[in-house]
Amino acid sequence: MFQPIFMKEAIELSRKNISDGKGGPFAALIVRSGKVIASGTNVVTSTNDPTAHAEIVAIREACRVLHSFQLDGCEVYTTCEPCPMCLGALYWARPNKVYFGNARDDAARIGFDDLFIYEEMEHAFAERKIPMVQMMREEALTVFREWEAKQDKVRY
């Protein structure tokens, strides 16, 4: 169930993140059994890591705490609708629910690419701003077949 206190805490973290000069105005919390088990803020520019969005930082920290690559039973509070990278990360981490404050349009209005990236994903590979070309599929596919045949694999 949504708890306003956690969203308030995330919003305060995002405010502190910009006054501390650590990165963009974003923060996220991971909550389990009514307790915050991890938090993250956007530290892209201060750590030279373009993947260091609030949700990614929080997910990595929560998984470290839980010794698991899955966020079973967790809820995520994030101050902005996750960008495609963070939404993808959430799907791989599989929490129960995600609460968000600002929308992708709000992020676009203050200069972030979230909306642009969502739009790019709908374009054909060759028409994207970062062109993508498929090459050597047959050779790459041999390793997928080896994975399929592997008996002792750890699925996720």
Add this chain to the structure above:
Amino acid sequence: MFQPIFMKEAIELSRKNISDGKGGPFAALIVRSGKVIASGTNVVTSTNDPTAHAEIVAIREACRVLHSFQLDGCEVYTTCEPCPMCLGALYWARPNKVYFGNARDDAARIGFDDLFIYEEMEHAFAERKIPMVQMMREEALTVFREWEAKQDKVRY
């Protein structure tokens, strides 16, 4: 320009990754001025990090090497079409071009959620397998306004 030798190297890395038991059958290389500056493989299950896909690992390493949060002048070779998380990360890192081997359907056929996540992104928030709910937008928006007004911010 596409260099088959780099895709071959990425494919071999992905093969070694599964025989070493480190994670899924995926690897990526970042190439700049004809040289590999970073590589990554999928280490999700061996590091308990759901974000540790090959591209994310390679991007983080390349940015560490370049002391930059942008992959200017770089090309990415990845053994599989990036999932939404990794595609998003690539857009934030902004390399010049991406070459990929297997497609999202190939990944789906051996049990990975790439295709499923692409499909989920097209659904309304409430209809997603991981439900998403917008809450307290007005309060969250105050921090976006503070970001807009901030004079000394580092954009990305």
